Amino acid sequence: MKLPGAALLILFGISAVRASAEAADWHSRWYATAYAYPGITELCKDSLLNPDNQIARLPEQSQRAELRFDFKAEHDKLHLSLRPILRWQKNSNAFSDETRHEAYLSQGRLRWSLAEAWNLSAGREVMTWGAGQFRSPSNPFYFDNGRSDPLRELSGLDAMKLSWTPDTRHSLSVGYIVSSGHDDGAIDNWQDTWIVRATQRESNWAGGIALAKKAGQQVFVGIDGQYTLNDAVLLYVEVGSSTHLAALQSPVDAAQPFYIDTESARHTNALIGASYTFENGQSLGLEYLHQGHGFTAAEEAAYFNRAASATLPSGANTLSMALAYAPPLLGRDYLYLLWQNNILESDGYWRLMWARSLTDHGSQFSGYAEWTLGRRLSAFVLGIKPLGDARQEFSSLISSMAMAGIKVALP
Numbered sequence: 279m280k281l282p283g284a285a286l287l288i289l290f291g292i293s294a295v296r297a298s299a300e301a302a303d304w305h306s307r308w309y310a311t312a313y314a315y316p317g318i319t320e321l322c323k324d325s326l327l328n329p330d331n332q333i334a335r336l337p338e339q340s341q342r343a344e345l346r347f348d349f350k351a352e353h354d355k356l357h358l359s360l361r362p363i364l365r366w367q368k369n370s371n372a373f374s375d376e377t378r379h380e381a382y383l384s385q386g387r388l389r390w391s392l393a394e395a396w397n398l399s400a401g402r403e404v405m406t407w408g409a410g411q412f413r414s415p416s417n418p419f420y421f422d423n424g425r426s427d428p429l430r431e432l433s434g435l436d437a438m439k440l441s442w443t444p445d446t447r448h449s450l451s452v453g454y455i456v457s458s459g460h461d462d463g464a465i466d467n468w469q470d471t472w473i474v475r476a477t478q479r480e481s482n483w484a485g486g487i488a489l490a491k492k493a494g495q496q497v498f499v500g501i502d503g504q505y506t507l508n509d510a511v512l513l514y515v516e517v518g519s520s521t522h523l524a525a526l527q528s529p530v531d532a533a534q535p536f537y538i539d540t541e542s543a544r545h546t547n548a549l550i551g552a553s554y555t556f557e558n559g560q561s562l563g564l565e566y567l568h569q570g571h572g573f574t575a576a577e578e579a580a581y582f583n584r585a586a587s588a589t590l591p592s593g594a595n596t597l598s599m600a601l602a603y604a605p606p607l608l609g610r611d612y613l614y615l616l617w618q619n620n621i622l623e624s625d626g627y628w629r630l631m632w633a634r635s636l637t638d639h640g641s642q643f644s645g646y647a648e649w650t651l652g653r654r655l656s657a658f659v660l661g662i663k664p665l666g667d668a669r670q671e672f673s674s675l676i677s678s679m680a681m682a683g684i685k686v687a688l689p
Contacts, residue, residue: 306351313344315429315658315683322677324668326585333597334675337369337376342683346384346431355391362386363431382460385434397441402434402459405473407486408502409514412565412614412633413607415547416500416516418490419468421606426614426631428646429660429681433460435468450476465524468492482506495541496521510556516549522571526603530576532583536599545570559620567612571605575637578608582669608671609637626650633672640670654687 317340321331328334345364350357365380387401406423408414414423424430439453455471470493477486485503492498504514525542551565573581581600588596613636618629628647634640642665648658659682666673 304351304353306349308347308349310345310347310688312686312688313342313346313429313683314685315681316341317679317681319679320677322668322673322675325675326582326668327597327600327674329590329597331371331373332590333594334601335371335373336675337371339370341368342366344431357389357391358387359389360386382433384431384460387434395442395444397443398439399441400438402436403439404432404434405437405453406432407475407477407488408516409504409512410502410516410549410551410565410567411563411616412612413547413549413567413569414516415518415549415567415569416486416488416502418471418473418488418498418500418518418520421518421547426633426644427660428629428648429658435459437473447479448477450474467523495523496544510554512553512555514551514553518547519544520547520571521545522605524603525571526599526605528573528577528581528584530574530580532580532587536584536596536603538599538603542571547571553616559623561616561618561620563614563616565614565616567607567614569605569607569610569612572607572610572637573605574610578638578671579669581608582674607635609635611636624650626656635671638666638670640664640666640672642672651684655684657684658682 319336319338319340321336321338322328328336343366347360347362349360349362352358361384363380363382363384366378367380368375368377370376383402385402385404387399387403389397389399391397404420406414406417406420408416408423410416410423411425413421415421417423419435420432424432436456436459437453438456439451441449441451443449451474453473455468455473458466458468471490473488473490475486475488478484483503483505486501488498488500490498490500498518498520500516500518502514502516504512506512521544522542523540525539527537527539547567547569549565549567551563553561553563555561581604585597585600587593613634615632616629619627621627626647626649629645631644633642642662644660644662646658646660648656650656660680662676662679664673664676664678668674
């Protein structure tokens with residue numbers, strides 16, 4: 279949806295609901311956060327996948343302004359939550375300047391308490407779980423759960439869900455995904471999907487299992503668990519077994535072309551992690567991820583060899599296929615290190631991250647810092663620096679990226 283019509287509609291809708299809430303003995307509250315931040319991206323100059331930025335057309339400069347609302351209202355057994363997003367963005371590169379205006383619901387859900395232990399909900403909902411920071415293998419919808427990018431706004435799935443929570447220890451939910459919500463594209467990845475999730479939480483451990491079945495695809499099985507060893511140490515694991523639709527295959531023999539499987543073979547993704555919290559509130563975490571859907575070292579080398587031989591313009595289709603249908607991560611095995619302070623610190627928050635591919639031995643450093651400038655005002659910076667060359671995943675498209683900006687809490 280485009281501004282200003284959609285923006286006015288969203289704002290009018292919030293005002294109308296607030297007015298009706300006051301008239302009908304509803305209880306409502308709202309707040310919003312405004313963001314403004316420019317960004318600069320240095321592209322990989324000798325990229326094999328995106329030579330001279332002719333395939334991906336990545337922005338080299340960007341300016342963004344966002345207004346993220348949160349609105350909640352309750353009345354008896356009904357609970358309404360809305361998260362509208364208003365966004366203005368200008369992207370520039372050597373080819374063009376593009377300006378986009380967007381207004382959409384990132385999340386929006388109505389929940390009805392049927393009985394003491396039963397709830398029925400419908401709307402747009404972000405379904406995340408598990409303790410993994412780098413990736414979330416136990417989740418069929420959000421393998422990249424956005425936790426490594428503090429500025430990212432996850433958008434929800436359009437779903438209906440029935441939940442049973444008999445006590446604080448157990449829960450069971452059954453949901454039906456109508457569509458992928460705002461993030462759906464020409465091909466909707468999650469339309470017509472059933473999801474069942476059960477969890478159990480005890481004093482020092484918690485675990486869950488998720489089963490998801492999309493029409494025309496085999497069942498996804500995800501398991502997550504965490505164990506609190508003591509006040510300082512948390513251990514956790516996430517495992518997912520699934521197939522992928524439209525999965526790019528890269529034969530070891532680079533003379534053979536790429537091909538796309540309608541549905542890939544079943545593979546397992548698994549993450550194990552541990553975090554240690556120091557007395558000053560800072561924490562250090564280490565994770566290992568095995569991605570069964572990724573390429574082996576030989577397959578990844580063939581992937582880049584194929585890209586190197588795809589001269590433009592005749593090879594544009596090959597490079598487009600390599601970018602559009604590649605697995606979520608190119609390689610099989612990764613290490614991830616996270617060091618951060620307590621997010622509740624009054625003077626600000628920071629986190630430093632390091633990821634390394636054990637498949638191609640490339641690395642990436644990233645960091646985020648936020649400073650409190652006033653009761654409602656803060657400043658932030660985000661930086662990413664890959665280390666490697668054009669034949670390594672993290673450095674195959676960009677050489678560096680930096681963003682800086684301010685955010686203001688409203689009202």
